Amino acid sequence: MTADIWLGLISGTSMDGIDAVLVSFLPERIEIHKTLSHHYDPTLRQQLLRLSQNQGTPDDVGAIDQAVGKTFAEAACRVINGSGLNRDRIRAIGSHGQTIRHQPNGDQNFSLQIGDPNVIAERTGIQTVADFRRRDMAAGGQGAPMVPAFHRAWFGDEAEDRCIVNIGGITNITWLPAGDASAASGFDTGPGNALLDAWCLDQTGRPFDDNGDWARQGQIDQGLLEDMLTDAYFALPAPKSTGKERFNLEWIQTYRRRHPDTSPEDVQRTLLALTVETLNRQLPAGTPKTLYICGGGAQNQFLMECLRSNISAPIDTTDTLGLAPDWVEAVAFAWLARQTINGQPGNLPSVTGANSPKILGGIWPA
Structure with missing residues (x-):
């Protein structure tokens, strides 16, 4: 049939x-x-x-x-x-x-x-x-987020703890404990590409930072990063979800006004670090797990390098699970x-x- x-x-x-x-x-x-x-x-x-x-x-x-x-x-x-x-x-x-x-x-x-x-x-x-x-x-x-039910149906595994990480404009995670479909959980961790794209467009006229090449030219402004990390959303318990209503160009400019000496490329590098750090801080505790990345973020080579450098769990893409990111x-x-x-x-x-x-x-x- x-x-x-x-x-x-x-x-x-x-x-x-x-x-x-x-x-x-x-x-x-x-x-x-x-x-x-x-x-x-x-x-x-x-x-x-x-x-x-x-x-x-x-x-x-x-x-x-x-x-x-x-x-x-x-x-x-x-x-x-x-x-x-x-x-x-x-x-x-x-x-x-x-x-x-x-x-x-x-x-x-x-x-x-x-x-x-x-x-x-x-x-x-x-x-x-x-x-x-x-x-x-x-x-x-x-x-x-809506996709975790699909993640559970197609990516859940009897033997391996898995975390599916979708990095689109917003980053969301789906935690899939091995063999226990009822324990699946997930939420939006915060910005993915939304802030990176907004700042790149505002400063360069390009709609996105191809492969993270512009961010790679900058340095993390630790003071700016720590300031951004005080946003109340990141500390909220799940269930939670967000969007461009909160994380947008005006959000960036609010923090930039408090750190006016940060160069545009350093802002971009710091925003990329924010995506990595907010994901890392909100990963479920417990058994080590593999993170499978999907969404546009999987195509950002520098972002993927930074994820692998800063997160202790193994990182792959959903290609390994049979579905292109x-x-x-x-x-x-x-x-x-x-x-x-x-x-x-x-x-x-x-x-x-x-x-x-x-x-x-x-x-x-x-």
Whole structure:
């Protein structure tokens, strides 16, 4: 019998574009049929960055929601057309959408992802599953991180303690104790690439620091680093999650004003050290474990060198586990769509803090 094919779409906190993947979930392995990275139009990306900082009207939100939905649909069509697969074989699209605001605490907690799934379903002719976070939040959870349930399902091991570390705009970890699926846990440790990208763009005009080459030119400003480490988020207990609402260019500038003599490249090096140190300080205590890195951070050679130099546990990437680091999150949202279509929960209450496992998202028919 031919395995079902699912399409995962995600744009993360880096807001650089959309990852699209066509994938089948076989009993013992994941089969990737086709992948694609689809970049945002620069004007749309700037609009998204402004929205994430509350710089936009309701009209702006509505118009950009439509524009992002069309861009997600375009990414889906491109990956399908490039695969040579018959569109009828694709059971569903799982669309994360683009987060423009994530406020998981307070009386009116919410998480807002745009990219209208009606547009995606209409333009692709494929049923679409989206809006994954809000049901978890309605059940008392943070609505994030969402991928640990997928990590547990596919990366958990009977013999090895594992920690899956996703370094996107924000860094999140999933702790998978050997042989005990019920003990899985995870949370956002803090910034991953978000601050590095924001400072690089502001100072150089480049959207990211390729391979960490600019950071490599600088030195850690220990006073600045220790000051940044006083941010209250890092000491919060789990469950916790965060985003660009907190860790953004203004956050950097607040600390830079207190350390005005730090050179731009030293700030970049210090921000990279912040990503490493906040991860290191928040790793679960106990049995030594292997850290498997995924997300864009796995492509930052200098960041990977610094992780290996400062963290005592062995460090590898999810390539070793059979899934390339660049595609873990897109595959995860294909898997979440599969969970929803099959009437299975997609959250992990031990991670998000929800009161129970929940079937996530809504379904937009073809």
